[in-house]
Amino acid sequence: MREKRPARREFLRNGAALAGGFTLSAAAPALGQRAPAQPPMIKGERQGEIAYGARSKYVTSARIPHGGRPSPDNFGLTFHVATPLQDQVGVITPSSLHYFATTRGAFLPDIDPGQHTLMIHGLVDRPLTFTVDDLKRLPSVTRLHFIECAGNRASRRAKTVQETHGMTSNAEWTGVLLSTLLKECGVKGSAKWFVAEGAEEVKGASSMPVAKAMDDCMIAYGMNGEAVRPQNGFPLRLMVPGFEGIFHTKWLQRIKLVDTYYMNYNDFGHLHEGKQDNRVAALAYQIGPKSVITFPSGEQRLPGKGFYEIRGLAWSGGGAIKQVEVSTDGGKKWNKAQFQGTPQRMAHCLFTYAWQWDGSQTEIMSRCVDEVGQAQPTREQIAKYWNKTFDQTFSVPGLDNSVQPWRIAKDGSVTNGFA
Ligand SMILES: Nc1nc2c(c(=O)[nH]1)N[C@H]1C(S)=C(S)[C@@H](COP(=O)(O)O)O[C@H]1N2
Ligand SMILES: [Mo]
Numbered sequence: 001m002r003e004k005r006p007a008r009r010e011f012l013r014n015g016a017a018l019a020g021g022f023t024l025s026a027a028a029p030a031l032g033q034r035a036p037a038q039p040p041m042i043k044g045e046r047q048g049e050i051a052y053g054a055r056s057k058y059v060t061s062a063r064i065p066h067g068g069r070p071s072p073d074n075f076g077l078t079f080h081v082a083t084p085l086q087d088q089v090g091v092i093t094p095s096s097l098h099y100f101a102t103t104r105g106a107f108l109p110d111i112d113p114g115q116h117t118l119m120i121h122g123l124v125d126r127p128l129t130f131t132v133d134d135l136k137r138l139p140s141v142t143r144l145h146f147i148e149c150a151g152n153r154a155s156r157r158a159k160t161v162q163e164t165h166g167m168t169s170n171a172e173w174t175g176v177l178l179s180t181l182l183k184e185c186g187v188k189g190s191a192k193w194f195v196a197e198g199a200e201e202v203k204g205a206s207s208m209p210v211a212k213a214m215d216d217c218m219i220a221y222g223m224n225g226e227a228v229r230p231q232n233g234f235p236l237r238l239m240v241p242g243f244e245g246i247f248h249t250k251w252l253q254r255i256k257l258v259d260t261y262y263m264n265y266n267d268f269g270h271l272h273e274g275k276q277d278n279r280v281a282a283l284a285y286q287i288g289p290k291s292v293i294t295f296p297s298g299e300q301r302l303p304g305k306g307f308y309e310i311r312g313l314a315w316s317g318g319g320a321i322k323q324v325e326v327s328t329d330g331g332k333k334w335n336k337a338q339f340q341g342t343p344q345r346m347a348h349c350l351f352t353y354a355w356q357w358d359g360s361q362t363e364i365m366s367r368c369v370d371e372v373g374q375a376q377p378t379r380e381q382i383a384k385y386w387n388k389t390f391d392q393t394f395s396v397p398g399l400d401n402s403v404q405p406w407r408i409a410k411d412g413s414v415t416n417g418f419a
Helices: 008-026 044-050 132-137 161-165 178-185 210-215 278-285 379-386 391-395
Strands: 117-122 128-131 141-148 168-177 193-198 206-209 218-223 237-239 252-258 290-295 306-315 321-327 338-340 349-357 362-370 406-408 414-416
Touching: 117 178, 128 132, 128 178, 132 218, 141 218, 141 237, 161 290, 168 178, 168 306, 178 210, 178 218, 178 252, 193 210, 206 210, 237 252, 290 321, 290 362, 306 321, 306 362, 321 349, 349 362, 379 391
Parallel strands: 117 252
Antiparallel strands: 117 128, 141 168, 168 218, 193 206, 193 252, 218 237, 290 306, 306 349, 321 362, 338 349, 362 406, 406 414
C-alpha cells in the first residue's frame, strides 16, 4: 500500500474548501451580531444533583437490550444491554452507558465492600484472602481497556451501530495487577491455568492461562475515576485485557491456580471450542483487530452534501491499533485515517477522516491493523477462511471482527450495508 503525505499547498486548498463548505451549508451567518439570549436556569428540584451530578435533560442517549430480550425482564432478571456508540464523543464510554452482560439472566449481586474478600488458592505456596481495603493499599495501575462480548456480531437485521457493535465499551480501569497478588502467594511450577469465579449464583467462572495472569490481568476496583459500578462487577472485577468479554469476571471472589483446564459454567456451546489446548488458547481467547465507523452510521442522516468528519472506533486484543483506513467508495480506494490521541494497548482508539460528500449514493467502511500486524478481515475473507457462503458467515463460531459497511443514500439516509 502506497501512502502520500498531502503537500502543503494541497492542505491549504482543502482547508479553504472546508471553510467554504461551512459558510454554505453547516453554519448560519452571524447576522446583526446580537448578544445571545439568556437560557432558563436549572433550579430547586434538581439541587440533589449537586451531590452527585446528572446530565442535561436534553441529552437522552441510552443503552438498549441486546438480542431482543428485555432487561430487566418481568422477573427483574438482567440480560445483555448495548452501548449507544453512535452518540459517544471521545474514547471513554461513560460508566452509565457501558454495555453490560450477564452470562445467564441474573439479579445483580448487591455486595457490601466491607464484607467482601478475594481468595487466591490452589497451586500456591501461601493461599491468601484479601479484603477490598487490603487491595487498595497495594501498588496500583490505571489503564484504558475495552471489553467486548462475543455476542457483538454483524447481522443483516441490525439497523444501528448500537445493534451491530454496542456490545463493546472502553473505560479507564484502576486496580492491582494480578501478578502482584500472585507473587505474594507464590505460584507453584505445576500451575498452568487459573479459574476466576464471581459471587453470583452462576459464578461466571472461567479458566485462563497462568501466563496471561502474570502478564497484564488486573483486579479492578476503579472505573472512570470512581468505584466500579454494580453492573460491571462492584466491588472487584477481573480485567483480562484483550480477551473475550466473558473472561472479565465480575463480582470476583476467588481465583484458583490449577494444573489443567477446568470446565466451568461458562464452557457452554461452541464459544469455547479448542480453548482447552494450551497452545491455541492465547489466540482463541484474544479479540482480533476491529474497527467501525460510528458517524455516519445506521439510521443517522446527512443533511446534505459537503464536509463531514467521519469518526469511528478501532481496537484489538493483540495490542495497540497501528493504522486505520477509511473507504468512501465501497472499498475500492482506502485512505489513511487520523488518530485522536495515541492508541493504547487493548483499548478503543478514536479515528477520524475528513470527507467531502458529493451527494451521490455510496458505501463507507473502515479497516484496521494492530501493532503485531494483524489486519481486520472483510466478510468475503471470513467466508473464504471458513469455506462458507457469505450468508453463512453471519453465524460462524467465534468472534466476528469483520469490516462493517454503511450505505449512504442520495437523500443522506444511512443504513446497514448488509441489510
Ligand atoms: N461473574 C460474572 N462475570 C461476568 C459475567 C457474568 O455474567 N458473571 N458476564 C461476562 C460477559 S459474557 C461479558 S461480555 C463481560 C461484560 O462486562 P460488563 O458487563 O462490565 O460490560 O463480563 C463477563 N463477566
Ligand atoms: Mo459476553
